Amino acid sequence: MKKMKLFPKTFLYTFFMLLFITTSMHLMIYFFYPKVYLSRMQDQLEKKMDTLQQEIKRNAAAEAGQIFSDFAKQNNVNVTVECAGSEVTYMGMDFQISLYADADMVFDVSNLENAESIIVKNKTMEADDGIEIQVEVMASAMPVKEAVDMITFLLPFTFGAAILFSIVFSYLYSRRITRPIFHMLNVTNDMKNLKPEAAFHVQDEDEVGLLAEQINQVYEQLLATIRSLDEEKEHMLAVEKSKTVFLRSASHELKTPLSGLRILLENMQYNIGKYKDRDKYLAEAVAKVDELSGMVRDILDTSKVQDLQEEEKQKLYAGGEIGAVLQEYAMQIADKKLEVTDSIPEDCMLFMSRNTFQKVWSNLIGNAVQYTEQGGQITIAADTDKIWIENSCTPLTEEQLAYIYEPFYRVDDTRAASGGNGLGLYVVRELLKKEGFRYVFEPVEDGMRFTIFL
Known part of the structure; x- marks a missing residue:
């Protein structure tokens, strides 16, 4: 199986990571936003009722009706008040559901046709004159339903935009990340072929730039070492060639007196002509040997110069x-x-x-x-x-x-x-x-x- 190259690998890793993040975020919004929104509405309604309770405590029970009416209109809620056996409802919404609840609750009837979702809060309040008032506040949870509908409508578009963004970003990011590596690959390939002009043009000061600069320094040292070795090699070849020429010349130089000495000794050996006078020509032979000795000594001294x-x-x-x-x-x-x-x-x-x-x-x-x-x-x-x-x-x-x-x-x-x-x-x-x-x-x-x- 052929291994995936760096660019597609980086692209796919980045894309799937972004896809996972965006998908997780959209699912979290879809499932948790309505609950968080509804909880926030309940908290706000609770705070408003606390404020209402403080205001009722500063007024008599006979004056509470106007306060409840203003509260219902200002906050778009229905307030049902029970005091001294009588019950009055102040309308702030355009509907009312008869519901008897001893505790706070959220009544979701969204599955019923033309029904509404409501939030019910019950609280016992005491007026300035000590009379207790049972208060039931009914608020609409329609904003939550509308928000859910809007999210459901927008999610496909935002998810599609997120996918498109992930593709574009992954492509640009992968190119940005892999471009220096591809450049390094091309330059190091030139360095492998020992091209003298091969070098990284360092522009960044990050770790990649530092790495490129270090590679340049190592390559320069390598080229310098290679040049030094080439020069040493050429020098050694020249020395060897010089030694070869010198030895050939030395051999030729020694050959002539050795040949003359051999002829002289052979003539003396066979008593040919004037060479019968051995005492005379032995002295001449010794002189030639001395000449050869001096020549050998000169050759040895000269050969030491090369080494x-x-x-x-x-x-x-x-x-x-x-x-x-x-x-x-x-x-x-x-x-x-x-x-x-x-x-x-x-x-x-x-x-x-x-x-x-x-x-x-x-x-x-x-x-x-x-x-x-x-x-x-x-x-x-x-x-x-x-x-x-x-x-x-x-x-x-x-x-x-x-x-x-x-x-x-x-x-x-x-x-x-x-x-x-x-x-x-x-x-x-x-x-x-x-x-x-x-x-x-x-x-x-x-x-x-x-x-x-x-």
Whole structure:
């Protein structure tokens, strides 16, 4: 069985509740109104008779007739008075029913043809001169019958109007109640599909509005978390890709010296030609092993850069930190008779972990020292938004710059012979990317310049 949706369910619940209330009210009016009305008439007649009794007590019995006559006419009742064996009826109604009753009563003869309903009240009153008077007041209950007839006539119309009102009200109420829920359903469906623009436009300040606002906040946090995870995923993919490229390059870089070492050892093993002089070529083999060891050490050190945990950043004075790195290369600078100009302002600061800063500038200064010609010049300077190092050398071409950050890339054999392993700028790039700094490596008039933007 298909479950009823929220709007028809709310509509039917509201309609039947209103229908029950209006039906109950109409039945209560129909059954209880005549009784309440009749009881009220009796109470009013009782109060009027009490007032009449007080007035009779202030007058003599001989003067009571006029008082009873005025009372009958003013209140539209018949008053029958019995005093000293005589009986007189004062007419205030257009009919009189002979009825002997010792007690108050309501005599309903509505079932008889052309009959009336009456209220009878009996009371013994005492005049000012001490004479007792038996008073019987007969009032018509026709207003009750007329009221019942009017109610019977009007009830079908009021009941029909109540049903129509219940239908209209139930429809409007159900729409008002379910509209925010349907809106939530549509918006949450968009949220389920992770649409960035999905959101509730909160206008109300009630519980529904607060709920919508909280859902918006939760969805914004969810999107932020998803974006963060996507960025982390892209970063991890980039790291894995970088590792793959690095390992392939490292394998290729190790393959060449290993092949040369194998050929050298095989020739020595079989005493081929000049390789019979084993002492000489054993020394050469040891040198190649040392070269391979150094290369493996460089590869391991470089691979650690990719897995380097993010360290606490701090404000660093660039001049002092770079000066300390320059001291490490003082011997090489002196051997090549290089002219180093360090013109970094004392107040030049940047926000970076000290370990990363030292690794970056150690590689940059090491490359500059290594590839600057004998007696060349190295310049380190900074301004408000960048810091750079420039060295004199043959500027690189655009084709060479396209591969300059690849691991183990060497521009030419001359640079390879100078002892470079092709990992310096690769390490610098990885570290600066991790720290979020922009950088550029570009040729200048008589050399190359590496710029880091602060």
